[in-house]
Amino acid sequence: MKTPLNRRRFIRQNLLLAAAAGALPQVVTFPLRGQAAPNNKVQVACIGVGPQGRGVMSGFLSQNDVRVIMLADPFKPNLDAAVQQVNAKYQDNAVQTAADYRAVLERKDIDAVSIATPDHWHVPVALAAAKAKKDMYLEKPMGLSIEEDQLLRRWCQKNKIIFQFGTQQRSSREFHTAVQAVRNGRIGRLRQINVWCSASRPGGSTEVVPVPAGLDYDLWLGPAPLTPYTEGKVCDTPKSHKTWWFNYDYALGFIAGWGVHPLDIALWGMPEMMAGPMTVEGQGVIPTTGACNTAVAWEVWFAFANGVKLRYRGTKNGYNDPSPLTDFSDWQQRYGKIVDHGTAFEGESGWVHVYRGGVFSQPENVVQEPLRPQETPLYRSTHHQRNFIECVRSRQPAICPIEDSVHADILCHLSDLAVRLNRPLRWDPRKEQFLQDAEANRRLKIRSKRKPYQFA
Known part of the structure; x- marks a missing residue:
């Protein structure tokens, strides 16, 4: 049986969380961090727009008070698919693209970023985003080491970043x-x-093959060891399932x-x-x-x-x-x-x-x-991206802080x-x-x- 003290702490903590989620009335909103948000929309950039990244992006595209304004990915076929998705939503060709995520973080008009790169890039990109004072939705998992996790947490707390983890089951x-x-x-x-x-x-193929057309392989590898490109490393092929998910590098x-x-x-x-x-x-x-x-x-x-x-x-x-x-x-x-x-x-x-x-x-x-x-x-949150956007506006913790x-x-x-x-x-x-x-x-x-x- 819980002690009265634990129960009081439990109630106090959950009331604060409920307020943050919208279960209690929110009467205070804060200016967006971006400097040029038309119609007060939250301006979002998506870094990593493979199948998972585009799935996350669709959650932002469905929000009427959000505008996806930039995409970054070192694999051009991913960018092309994401551009088509964004343009179909907004019925224009305004979204900008880059292979390198750093082009996103240089922009002052971006309020928040969605990060859905391969796992080994999660913390490097997120850390740079936190230093650039961008709120972020980060796909799971987090780092390749616990020290990476700790470093990202330190910078998010230092710069008061609104953080949402891609553990959307919450x-x-x-x-x-x-x-x-x-x-x-x-x-x-x-x-x-x-x-x-x-x-x-x-399993997974170890056959060395040419780098796929449109892939900046050096940038895709980034901080990982320099190794030859092998069949199916980045995406599924007729000969191999995608292997980076299951490779310790x-x-x-x-x-x-x-x-x-x-x-x-x-x-x-x-x-x-x-x-x-x-x-x-x-x-x-x-x-x-x-x-x-x-x-x-x-x-x-x-x-x-x-x-x-x-x-x-x-x-x-x-x-x-x-x-x-x-x-x-x-x-x-x-x-x-x-x-x-x-x-x-x-x-x-x-x-x-x-x-x-x-x-x-x-x-x-x-x-x-x-x-x-x-x-x-x-x-309570009923939509993971919606919860994140509301917290970007209110500056209250997201459901996955x-x-x-x-x-x-x-x-x-x-x-x-x-x-x-x-x-x-x-x-x-x-x-x-x-x-x-x-x-x-x-x-x-x-x-x-x-x-x-x-x-x-």
Whole structure:
């Protein structure tokens, strides 16, 4: 049972969040940072406009008080597709383009940027945007190291950047329903959280081929090691699936790229997991052949200071060798339908299982009953880009602020390191370092960056 002090703190924090989300009246707005916003529209530039970036951009194009005025991507086919999308919306040819994101950040009339580059560029671009005092919507995951995350957080806080992470499940009804029920104690004292997502794919071509037409490959690589272009590295081809998602030079793989979504919901449901020391240990399978070298199966256990445990696993995504790591029969028996991702909260008097498109509980009324008068409402957003734009105007925190986003990303890094080191680790979330483990702490550092793409 929660103490009165914890409950008062919980209520105070959630009232502040509710105000920020629009659940309470907002009467104060602030001037936009851009210097030339016609009709008081928020002027947005999109950096990284591949399929994911264009999907995020569509959320901004649907906002009547937003104008997308510039696009940047080192792959011309991506730019061409994005230009067509923007021009179809505005019925003109006004949007400007560049291969290099730095051309965007030089402009004084841009209020906010959407960043959806490959993962290895996320923090370098976001850090430059924060220094240029641009509010930002950053696709997940965050950095290739925890030190990168910390550096970005420091600059966002220093320059009072409105930050929205691309963990858009927080803006979906089913996840809000699940987390609000858990945080209001409807399943009693929390005992365990089960989390799963699609794992990385194995394989991937290592055949060296010519760089695709229209790709500035040196700029695409940026801070990553200089390596030959291989089949399917940047995009799917008839011979290979896209491999950068699953290559450690550019990403942690889906243990972070997909996993940050259900892990973020676990964090949202129990933010106190970051209040004290924790242990983490795991095992997994990392391919040693092919272009893909991130975890294709794993099981990671967290034990938090309050006694709650978290079990995190990867579902099959091309790795089909028989393994207890990919046997989900226990969760299928308990929760019924299991899709390739989800978060399940286990309490003393019931459970809540949520995934995209569904939320279920035992007892069933846990998620079916509306908010009770004595319960505390949770920060509510019904559209991730809309929430970001409203916060750009109000200067209130978005539903996925930089602090929560770094914590969610840290859970991904801890999981990856536990699998790679294959031994128990002890983590101090206040100091954000491992306890008495020099080798593990070295792996928190910013990776070596290729010249001239080092951090300034």
